[in-house]
Amino acid sequence: MLEARNLHVHYGSIAAVRGVDIVINAGEIVALIGANGAGKTTIARAIAGLLPYRGEISFEGRLLKPNSAEHNLRAGIALVPEGRGILAGMTVEENLLMGLYSRRDKAAGKADLAEMQERFPILGQRRDRMASLLSGGEQQMLAIARALLSKPKLLLLDEPSLGLAPKLTDSIFDLIADMRAKGLTIMLVEQKARQTLRAADRAYLLETGRIVRSGPAQDLAADKIVDETFLGGSVGR
Amino acid sequence: MLLQQLVNGLTLGAVYTLIALSFSLVMGILGVLNLAIAELFMLGAYFGFTAILAQLPLPVALVAAMLGSALVAIVIQKIAYEPLRDAPIVTPMLSTLGFSIILQNVATNVWGSDPLQLTDEVLPGRLTLGSVSISTMQLLVMGATVALVAILAFVVQKTPAGRALRAVAENRDVARLLGVSAARVTLLAFVLSGVMAGAAGVLIGMHYAVITPYMGVDIGLKAIAVMVIGGTTRIWGALVAGPLIGIAEVMTVAYGGSQVRDFVVYGLMILILLLRPQGILGGSRSEQGQRV
Ligand SMILES: Nc1ncnc2c1ncn2[C@@H]1O[C@H](COP(=O)(O)OP(=O)(O)O)[C@@H](O)[C@H]1O
Ligand SMILES: [Mg+2]
Numbered sequence: 001m002l003e004a005r006n007l008h009v010h011y012g013s014i015a016a017v018r019g020v021d022i023v024i025n026a027g028e029i030v031a032l033i034g035a036n037g038a039g040k041t042t043i044a045r046a047i048a049g050l051l052p053y054r055g056e057i058s059f060e061g062r063l064l065k066p067n068s069a070e071h072n073l074r075a076g077i078a079l080v081p082e083g084r085g086i087l088a089g090m091t092v093e094e095n096l097l098m099g100l101y102s103r104r105d106k107a108a109g110k111a112d113l114a115e116m117q118e119r120f121p122i123l124g125q126r127r128d129r130m131a132s133l134l135s136g137g138e139q140q141m142l143a144i145a146r147a148l149l150s151k152p153k154l155l156l157l158d159e160p161s162l163g164l165a166p167k168l169t170d171s172i173f174d175l176i177a178d179m180r181a182k183g184l185t186i187m188l189v190e191q192k193a194r195q196t197l198r199a200a201d202r203a204y205l206l207e208t209g210r211i212v213r214s215g216p217a218q219d220l221a222a223d224k225i226v227d228e229t230f231l232g233g234s235v236g237r
Numbered sequence: 238m239l240l241q242q243l244v245n246g247l248t249l250g251a252v253y254t255l256i257a258l259s260f261s262l263v264m265g266i267l268g269v270l271n272l273a274i275a276e277l278f279m280l281g282a283y284f285g286f287t288a289i290l291a292q293l294p295l296p297v298a299l300v301a302a303m304l305g306s307a308l309v310a311i312v313i314q315k316i317a318y319e320p321l322r323d324a325p326i327v328t329p330m331l332s333t334l335g336f337s338i339i340l341q342n343v344a345t346n347v348w349g350s351d352p353l354q355l356t357d358e359v360l361p362g363r364l365t366l367g368s369v370s371i372s373t374m375q376l377l378v379m380g381a382t383v384a385l386v387a388i389l390a391f392v393v394q395k396t397p398a399g400r401a402l403r404a405v406a407e408n409r410d411v412a413r414l415l416g417v418s419a420a421r422v423t424l425l426a427f428v429l430s431g432v433m434a435g436a437a438g439v440l441i442g443m444h445y446a447v448i449t450p451y452m453g454v455d456i457g458l459k460a461i462a463v464m465v466i467g468g469t470t471r472i473w474g475a476l477v478a479g480p481l482i483g484i485a486e487v488m489t490v491a492y493g494g495s496q497v498r499d500f501v502v503y504g505l506m507i508l509i510l511l512l513r514p515q516g517i518l519g520g521s522r523s524e525q526g527q528r529v
Contacts (some may be wrong), residue, residue, distance in 0.1 A: 050410055069413040078414070085411040089405055098404055101397060102416025223436065 001079075001185055002047065002154055003160070005053040014032040016042040018209040024154065029186045031217060032195045041082050042160045042191045043206075048072055048079035053186030059154070064145070073102050078152035082159050084143040088132035092123055095142055096133050099149030109149070116145045117147050127146075137168040144175065155179065156188045166223065173199050197221040238518075240369045242491050243484060248375045248444065250483020251382035253435035256460035257467060258389065259430040259523035264464065265410035265472045266406040266426045268326060273313050273333040274434050275457025276340035280307040280362055281438030282448040283348055289359060289443075298359075299439060301414070306435025307428045319420075334517040337441070355446040378440045386476065389429065393472070398425060459499075462506040468516020475518055 001023040011016040014124060016037045024030045032040050046053045049069035057064045059075055072101065087095050096116060100109040115125030120141050131142060140160055157176070161169040169192070176199060180186055190196040197203055197217045203219060205213040213220055256278055263271045284305035287356040288298035362373040393399040403424045404412035412420060441456070442448040463482050467474025482502055489501045509516060 001469055048414060048415060070418050071414050073414065081411065081414065085408065085412060085414065087407050089403060089407050090400070097397070098400055099414045101401060144417070199500075230408040 002045065002057070002059050002187075004043075004057045007043065007046060007053055009039075009046050009051055009053045011042075016209055017046070019055075020206075020211055021208070022204060024187055026153075026185050027180070027183065028198045028202060029180050029188060031112075031190070031200035032187060032189045032206060033193045033196055033203060036191065037208075038206040039129075039209040040131050040206055041158055042209075043081055044156045044187070044189050045081075048077060048156060050079075070102075073150055073152075076089035076153035077156065078147040078150050078154070079156040080140075080143045080147045080158060080160060082162070083106060086131045086139045086143060087135075088130070090131055090132065091126035091128050092131050092142060096123065096147050098203065099146035102150050102213075112149055112151075116149060120145050127176060137164055137171070140164065140168075140172060141175075148179070152184070153189065156183045156187045156189070159191065160188075161190065161192055161195075166217055169195070194221070238332035238368070238491075240367075242487050244371055244375065246484030246487035247480055248378050248483070249487060250480035251379050252437045252441045252444075252456070253463045253483050254459055254475050255385065255433045256456065257431035257439075257463040257479055258386070259437070260460055260464045261467070261469060261472040261475055262426050262433070262469060263444055264429040264469050265478070266402060266425060267318075269318065269333075270311065270425075270461070271333045272330060272457070273317065273336040273340060273399040274430060274460075275453035276337050276344075277306040277310055277313075277431050278438040278441075278457060278460075279344060279450060279451075279453035280309055280340065281435030281450070281455055282442035282452065283344060283438075283450075285434065286355065286442060288447060291357060295359060299436065302439035303432045306436075306438065307431035310412050310431025310434075311424065311428040314424060316425075318427070325411070328495070329335075341450050341453075348450065351452060352447045352449045355443070358446070359443050362468055374444050375376025378444055381436065383435065389433070391472075393431070398422075402426060403479055408458030416459055461501050465506050465514060466509050468518045470515060471518050473519035474516045 002022070004022040005019055005133060007020040007022070020039075020043060022030075022032075022043070034040050039100070041049065042090065045051050046066070047057060049072035050063065052067045052194070058075060062075070064072055064075070069193060087098065090098070092155055096113055100106070100113060103109045108187060117127065122138055124140055124146055126138070127185060131139065144157070144160065160172050160176075164172065173195060176186060176188065188196055188200060200217040203217045203220045204211050212221060256274065259274050259277070260271065263269060263274070281302035284297040285302035288301040289295070293301075295514050313333065313336055318329050318338045319441055321329040321332055360373040360377055364373070364376065366369045392403060401412065401417045402425060403421055404415065409419055412422070438453075444451075459482070463478045464475055466482065467476070467478030482505070485501050485505070488497060490498050
């Protein structure tokens with residue numbers, strides 16, 4: 001479904017991503033794990049079309065243009081950014097309405113919004129509340145619901161469990177499994193490697209802008225070097 | 238006497254509100270001070286006067302002023318802003334300053350540097366309520382301002398385009414992730430800003446029945462002060478600051494004399510900058526997200 005070849009991303013003179021290849025097949029959950037600063041967010045943002053890059057990213061057989069988020073969203077790629085990207089100056093419902101912004105089928109969109117408010121009852125109950133007043137977990141739900149309303153084929157999640165209590169983290173992982181069961185393809189960026197590797201089909205381990213390991217998630221979880229250099233560290237669990 | 242001054246102050250304040258909104262729309266969304274707005278105001282007056290002098294009805298003059306200024310705003314956006322979008326923030330500001338002076342020159346060449354006067358009163362008649370006398374023109378200025386602000390509020394708060402505008406103002410990347418074209422939203426901000434400035438120009442022009450190519454300079458600066466007093470991070474701050482400054486100015490002139498007229502406005506601006514830089518209505522720094 002998505003194929004990134006020889007991806008390079010620079011911030012000025014800093015090379016954040018240096019020749020990365022990633023494949024995501026339809027229906028998969030693909031994990032991108034790595035320590036802080038490894039380049040995970042940069043890859044997610046490049047795929048979503050927020051950054052200029054060198055190399056090629058194609059989606060459903062078509063080459064994407066760098067830095068063209070608006071087009072990528074319409075092609076079916078949605079990103080829930082690191083830090084959630086809630087629009088704090090808007091109400092909960094206005095945030096959800098922004099999820100419909102790119103859609104042409106307005107009537108169906110309205111129906112989907114009502115359905116989303118049923119699926120996440122808290123978002124229905126607090127529709128007129130300012131989004132900034134939601135708790136961290138609720139904001140993450142809102143960010144994911146908003147992204148789903150654009151009807152993506154591929155959902156990129158950048159550290160959705162960051163800053164959440166273990167119980168809420170579990171519910172986010174449940175939600176991810178649920179979304180995949182409904183047919184969505186997912187790229188999950190995480191530092192919580194163990195839980196991520198349990199949820200994912202395949203995984204890429206990133207280190208300072210390069211992929212150092214890749215393969216079925218189970219294999220990576222069992223990989224000695226991965227375990228020593230990464231899972232064994234303080235970032236695991 | 239006091240009530241009369243209040244009415245006069247509100248009339249002036251209405252016009253300040255419109256121009257300050259024009260500034261804060263662009264400022265709130267793009268973070269850029271478009272100095273050429275002062276000239277959109279002046280050109281709005283000339284477009285309107287041209288229509289009136291051609292014996293066209295008053296609504297046509299209002300529409301001509303708003304559409305004409307909106308078109309010029311688009312030209313400013315394309316030439317003075319868009320190519321410099323990624324330059325340091327002061328660069329587009331300087332280019333709009335350049336544009337401002339060019340537009341004054343254009344107006345001088347097209348309409349001459351002498352004041353342009355209306356010979357007949359556009360809207361004759363006065364309404365007298367006890368000791369207060371309100372001209373029909375003053376009612377039009379205030380009524381049109383209320384109507385325009387209501388329309389703007391509806392567009393910004395209730396329509397998808399308005400939501401997109403607020404999204405870009407708050408977080409450009411998130412807006413892009415939701416499919417918003419920043420270029421289109423920028424254009425919308427400039428157009429709305431042009432409409433507001435153009436309306437203000439023709440309204441104040443008709444109120445005083447005389448306009449000049451330099452009328453934008455003084456009132457434009459004052460509108461910037463009004464925007465600062467209301468708070469640059471929220472466009473609606475102007476709704477409070479505009480009438481406040483209008484009334485304060487008229488009262489100052491009435492009771493202190495015209496030589497101290499500008500002390501109040503600019504003094505208040507400096508005071509606000511020192512004591513409450515986010516403006517009267519602006520939120521705290523931690524709420525920076527809630528811009529528009
Ligand atoms: N906007 C930026 N400007 C400059 N350098 C950046 C920027 N964003 C990220 N970086 C650098 O790029 C590298 C990768 O960052 P990032 O993609 O955020 O990593 P991760 O998401 O894996 O923590 C880091 O060295 C980081 O300091
Ligand atoms: Mg990151």
